[in-house]
Amino acid sequence: MKKSFGANTLIFPTPVWCVGSYDTAGRPNIMTIAWGGICCSKPPAVTVSIRKSRYTYDNIINRGAYTVSVPDESHAAEADFFGIASGRKKDKFKAAGLTPVRSDIVDAPYVAEFPMVLECKLIHTFDIGAHTQFVGEIMDVKADESALNEDGKPDIEKIRPIVFSPDVSLYHTVGREIGNAFSIGKTLNSKDK
Amino acid sequence: MKKSFGANTLIFPTPVWCVGSYDTAGRPNIMTIAWGGICCSKPPAVTVSIRKSRYTYDNIINRGAYTVSVPDESHAAEADFFGIASGRKKDKFKAAGLTPVRSDIVDAPYVAEFPMVLECKLIHTFDIGAHTQFVGEIMDVKADESALNEDGKPDIEKIRPIVFSPDVSLYHTVGREIGNAFSIGKTLNSKDK
Numbered sequence: 001m002k003k004s005f006g007a008n009t010l011i012f013p014t015p016v017w018c019v020g021s022y023d024t025a026g027r028p029n030i031m032t033i034a035w036g037g038i039c040c041s042k043p044p045a046v047t048v049s050i051r052k053s054r055y056t057y058d059n060i061i062n063r064g065a066y067t068v069s070v071p072d073e074s075h076a077a078e079a080d081f082f083g084i085a086s087g088r089k090k091d092k093f094k095a096a097g098l099t100p101v102r103s104d105i106v107d108a109p110y111v112a113e114f115p116m117v118l119e120c121k122l123i124h125t126f127d128i129g130a131h132t133q134f135v136g137e138i139m140d141v142k143a144d145e146s147a148l149n150e151d152g153k154p155d156i157e158k159i160r161p162i163v164f165s166p167d168v169s170l171y172h173t174v175g176r177e178i179g180n181a182f183s184i185g186k187t188l189n190s191k192d193k
Numbered sequence: 194m195k196k197s198f199g200a201n202t203l204i205f206p207t208p209v210w211c212v213g214s215y216d217t218a219g220r221p222n223i224m225t226i227a228w229g230g231i232c233c234s235k236p237p238a239v240t241v242s243i244r245k246s247r248y249t250y251d252n253i254i255n256r257g258a259y260t261v262s263v264p265d266e267s268h269a270a271e272a273d274f275f276g277i278a279s280g281r282k283k284d285k286f287k288a289a290g291l292t293p294v295r296s297d298i299v300d301a302p303y304v305a306e307f308p309m310v311l312e313c314k315l316i317h318t319f320d321i322g323a324h325t326q327f328v329g330e331i332m333d334v335k336a337d338e339s340a341l342n343e344d345g346k347p348d349i350e351k352i353r354p355i356v357f358s359p360d361v362s363l364y365h366t367v368g369r370e371i372g373n374a375f376s377i378g379k380t381l382n383s384k385d386k
Contacts (some may be wrong), residue, residue, distance in 0.1 A: 001337070001338045002310070002335040002336060002337055002338070003335065003336060003337075003338050003341065003345070004333055004334070004335050005333070005334040005335065005336065005346075005347070006333060006334065007236070007237050007330075007331055007332055007333060007334075008237055008331065008334050009231045009233075009234055009237045009238075009239075009331065010311075010331075010334045010347065011208075011210075011231065011239060011261065011263060011309065011311055011334070012208075012263060012309065012347070012349045012352050012354040012367070013206055013208050013349070013354050013356055013367060014208070014230060014231055015204075015205075015206050015207070015230070017204075034231070035230060035231045035232055035233070035234070036230050036231075036232075037207060037208070037228060037229050037230025037240070038202045038204065038207055038227065038228045038229075038242070038359065039228055039229075039240065039242045039321055039324065039326050040202075040228070040242060040321035040322045040323060040324040040326070041202055041228070041322075041323045041324060042322050042323035042324075043200070043321075043322050044200050044201055044202045045202075045321055045322070046202075046204060047230070047232065047240070047326075049231070049232045049233060068204065070204060070205060073371055076371045076372060076377060077372075077377045077378050077380065077381060078378065078381065079378070080372075080374060080375065080376065080377045080378030080379075081378030081379075081381035081382055082378070083374070083375065083378070084375060084378050084379065084382050085378075085381075085382050095381055095382075096381055116204065116205065117195070118203075118204055123321075124319070124321065126317070126319055126328075128232055128233035128236075128238055128316075128317065128328060129233045129234075129235050129236050129238070130233060130234045130235035131232065131233040131234060131235075133232050133233070133240075135319075135321060137200075138200055138201065138202065138203075139200055140197055140198070140199060140200060141197070141198040141199065141200075141201050141203045141204070142195040142196065142197050142198065143195060143196060143198065144194070144195055144196075145194045145195070145196050148196065149361065151361075152196070153198075153360060153361050154198070154203065154205070154358075154360070154361070155361070156205045156206070156356070156358040156361070156363065156365060157365075159205050161205040161206050162371065163206055163349070163356065163367050164374060165347075165349040166231065167346060167347070168342065168344075168346050168347070168348070168349070169373060169374040169375060169376075170349065170370055170371075170372075170373060170374060171370070171371040171372055171373075171374055171377070172349060172350075172367050172368055172369065172370055172371060173367075173368035173369050173371060174205075174206060174356055174365050174366075174367065174368055175365055175366035175367055175368030175369075176365065176366050176368075177363055177364070177365055178266055178269045178355065178363075178364040178365060178366060179269060179270075179273075179363075179364055180362060180363060180364075181273060181276070181357060181362040181363060181364055182273065182276065182277060182362060183273065183362075184269060184270045184273045184364070185270050185271065185272070185273030185274030185275070185276070185277050185278075186273075186274075186277065187270065188270060188271065188274035188278075188288055188289055189274055189277050189278050189288075
């Protein structure tokens with residue numbers, strides 16, 4: 001039996017991503033979002049949804065760029081803080097003891113200490129309602145050398161990203177490997193009908 | 194040191210969600226996506242990105258509706274299969290031995306055996322490039338009674354959703370709880386500056 005929860009932004013999993021931007025004075029800002037995801041393969045693009053009232057909103061509009069830094073589980077408190085505080089009132093990088101790095105590709109900063117970062121050029125802005133969706137073309141992805149697998153690709157078990165559960169507002173780690181995508185379902189595919 | 198991976202849809206975590214729709218003949222179809230996320234709180238809305246060539250694309254356009262069923266880790270092979278096979282060629286529900294349930298709210302089916310489902314009314318369609326972004330207003334969220342916490346809310350440790358790693362194409366489970374959102378960062382927020 002399924003229980004109904006009504007019209008609600010309640011689904012698992014959602015990401016914990018930190019959106020970096022510069023304000024008009026050139027000060028780096030960072031905010032945490034869970035409303036976002038990859039939205040296109042070509043051009044490679046990632047979307048983040050932000051309320052108009054947030055400091056980051058005008059920053060992205062003005063600079064036409066943002067970054068997405070992926071916090072690892074050891075920085076869950078810092079990532080949570082980035083979602084609580086406003087860049088209007090304080091330098092969140094300084095308060096968290098983390099380092100803003102100026103992207104050499106887009107006009108936005110990212111978090112040096114976080115293991116993975118996407119540098120994005122704003123290509124679309126869609127008003128949905130309370131949130132505006134920013135679509136950013138992914139110009140580059142960078143990951144810590146120490147978080148790569150034996151093939152030199154980012155390893156989720158070393159990146160250790162955080163999973164957010166909306167509504168119940170909890171953070172979880174990523175667990176064990178289940179299997180290979182586009183592979184473990186092949187047996188079913190070969191079945192007749 | 195960070196290594197550069199170029200312009201790529203490479204970020205963690207991304208979801209494994211199964212999008213349900215009806216074709217013109219009224220046959221239920223289901224496909225797995227990882228390009229999507231919550232995109233607005235009011236109206237509550239979830240976005241899924243789908244290529245024009247996919248069978249699901251026309252289904253959603255024609256019916257103005259879709260569902261998002263969240264597979265648990267014990268159905269990883271079925272979810273993977275739903276991303277490999279095409280509904281043009283086979284009845285994927287039947288091949289996987291899973292049950293399509295007609296939503297009583299929107300004109301789309303969902304997967305009975307999956308623990309969580311969102312029923313969505315199509316409200317926007319945005320062409321980004323290779324993928325089109327469908328924005329669905331979440332009309333209802335349903336979850337298995339057996340997957341609720343003691344407060345009667347969906348529990349991610351009982352829903353057991355799957356995490357997808359793009360590029361390296363791996364599925365992972367959700368791991369241990371880290372802490373409460375909008376809470377574990379408060380200590381940093383109270384620090385001066």
